Amino acid sequence: MAAQESGLRWDNQTEEQHLKHANNVIFRAIILEDYCQQGNFKLKKLKRKCANKSKYDGFDEYVETILLNHEITMDHSSPNKTMQNPSHEEIISGLHSRFECHKSLFPLVEPITGLQLALQQVLESLVLLDRVLWLRESQVNKVWLQPIFDPQLSPRCVALCAVK
Known part of the structure; x- marks a missing residue:
């Protein structure tokens, strides 16, 4: 239940800030992590702060930022060691596929965050x-x-x- 956000601060956010928070959660925690897990990929940051929150307005901007600031490679500790590292086109396609798969979750992010902060x-x-x-x-x-x-x-x- 640990959260970085204060409930008081979250409660006072604008609708636009809530949308950016939901995008942050969906883009990073669900889509990117799910893509890496499904493909047995390892995600490595190339910079300390890899995605500026201003990039959470649209998914295409987020994907561009991910490609610039992360390295996505095969996880050699996985049982499937014959696969090659994905190309940029494969990563973009895979991320968009995961986006379509999970876009029904967008409306749930802020209510779940509110519940988390209420219990926090x-x-x-x-x-x-x-x-x-x-x-x-x-x-x-x-x-x-x-x-x-x-x-x-x-x-x-x-x-x-x-x-x-």
């Missing part, structure tokens, strides 16, 4: 409580939780403090 604070609290109780069971008597910054910046904004 409860789950984060359970994890923190579990850690506090474990420390107390380990004979650490002085244990407390200290907010360290605004929760809108990150859902992980609490420090676990302990003195033995």
Whole structure:
């Protein structure tokens, strides 16, 4: 359930920002990962930050960015070792095929993200409580939780403090 996005920040996003988020999830997490998994390909970043979020407006722009900033090669640890690395045309075709296969998922991304963010604070609290109780069971008597910054910046904004 871990999420990088703060629920408060996500809730205040514009419709355009929600669309870019949905595109980010679908393009990267579903289409690109599914393409690599289906073809026994390995995805390697060539740069630290490989796809600027401004490229999530359209799938064709995203594919161009992926081809420039990633290397897609055969995964030699897979059982099928006789295949060649895919050409750019094969990658484009394969990604478009995966796009068509998964485009029905687009409307589900933001509602699922909303559910994730609704549960996030409860789950984060359970994890923190579990850690506090474990420390107390380990004979650490002085244990407390200290907010360290605004929760809108990150859902992980609490420090676990302990003195033995």
